[in-house]
Amino acid sequence: MRNILVLLGMVLGIAVFATSCGDSLKKKPIETKKENETVMNDKNLKEVYFAGGCFWGTEHFFQQVRGVVGTEVGYANGKTQNPTYEEVVSHTTGFAETVKVKYDPEQVDLKLLIDLYFKTIDPTSLNKQGNDRGDQYRTGIYSTDKDTEAIVKEEVQKLAKNYSKPLVVETIALKNFYKAEDYHQDYLDKNPGGYCHIEPGLFEMAKNANPLPKKDAKPKYQKEDKKVLKEKLTAEQYKVTQENGTEMPFKNEYWDETREGIYVDITTGEPLFISTDKFESGCGWPSFSKPITKKLIDEKLDTSAGMDRTEVRSKTGDAHLGHVFNDGPADKGGLRYCINSASLKFVPKGEMEKKGYGEYLSLLDKK
Known part of the structure; x- marks a missing residue:
């Protein structure tokens, strides 16, 4: 799909698709160690490379995250030098469309970036994301230092437990990276209605994923002691949540609930499922097939x-x-989160804003 749009743009002579031979000849491979050392000395920044299908959407996604200070789209881990877009889509170069992400580790955790990245892809799909097909659309997280590579491998192994099929996300060192043509850079900023698989x-959600910490602010959601909960909850809600009980099937409040909305923890009000x-x-x-984020739950x-x-x-x-x-x-x-209605409170879509869950409304949007 994206290839067709690019080719149409080139045929029509759209200005944003114009590029020069001079730009192509100026492309240089990343000297990974040298550049990383320079960045770290100057601004204490780090970098990681995400291949997640069409790089237009992946770049725009990471640009929304607080703590990401720079992005660049390009071609990574191929077997030629200075590839053009036309060469990459010919499936002869081995390059993957990739986004270089520079971030401040004091503002955003690499683990959060990896968790967010997984929300934009199907990590079990080989050489296919959205409407795009081909080895240039494979998924991968590429590192320029051993510490980053170790974190990436560990986090991907953890996330793999959420899927019933094996993951095909590459977690290897960055071998080479060439900046893509200028018309690919910040593409969705220049073309807000452009194609995107995300x-x-x-x-x-990415804008809200890493909010500024509030100084001396009380946590929004807090655990209450059992005495308070005993007065606040019904007998069944207390038995299920505090004594690991199980309610009757087909005789509980939400088993056949079909309205749009959010499901929150009955004891704290914290969002859990959508x-x-x-x-x-x-x-x-x-x-449910998954929680809103794995960070909201514990599995034992x-x-x-x-x-x-x-x-x-x-x-x-x-x-419980x-x-x-x-x-x-x-x-x-492939997962089924089988949840007691007594553990949840359902907030319909029309009440989410009023009840403080407006930031989650975007999750109800469907393609």
């Missing part, structure tokens, strides 16, 4: 009832939510 709502990830599993309890081995299961608890409230199983829809990642 869901528009994710750009807004309706676009809810599906009908036939089990009689609310089922549960050997009760003579079974080995994975328990799901809210991280802030430490409330339910269990996660590997029998979910394959096209949604």
Whole structure:
């Protein structure tokens, strides 16, 4: 799809697609160690390279994240020198469309960048993202130093547990990188309606993913002691969340809830699941393919009832939510978060802004 748009633009002579032979000849491979050392000495910045399908959307996505101080799109880990876009899409050079991300580690954690990146791709899809096909659209995270590479490998291994199929995300050192033609740089800023394989709502999520810390501010969501919860919750809600109980299937509040909205922890109000990830599993309890983010939950081995299961608890409230199983829809990642209605409070889309969940409305946007 993106290749077709580029070729049409070139045929029509659109100005933003113009480039010169001089620009192409000036492209130089990254001297990874030397450049990284210079950056670190000057501004204490670090860099990492993300290949996530069409680089137009991936660059625009990372530009939204606080702490990312610079981006550049280009071609990474190929077998020729100074490749042009036409050579890369010919599938003869081995290059991947890649975004160089410079970030301030004092403002944003590399682990957060990796977690956000995974929200923009299908990490189990080989050489295919969105409508784009070809080895130049493969996924990968490329590093220029051993410490970064170690963090990348560790985080990707953790995230792999969320998928029933093997991941095909490369986690290797950066071998080479050539800056792409000028018309590719900041493409979606120059062409707001341009093609992008990333869901528009994710750009807004990226803006809010790393907010400025509030000085001396109380945490927005806090765990309450059991005495308070006993007065606040119903008997069933207390039994489920505080005593690891399980409600009856098909006789609970949200198993057949189909409205758009957000599901929050009944004990703290913290957002946990979104309706676009809810599906009908036939089990009689609310089922979700994933939480809003894995950082909101804890997963623990549960050997009760003579079974080995994975328990799901809210991280802030430490409330028992339910269990996660590997029998979910394959096209949604293969997981089924089977959650007790008694652990949740549903906030319909129309009330989210008023009740303080407006920043999550973008997650309800569908392609």
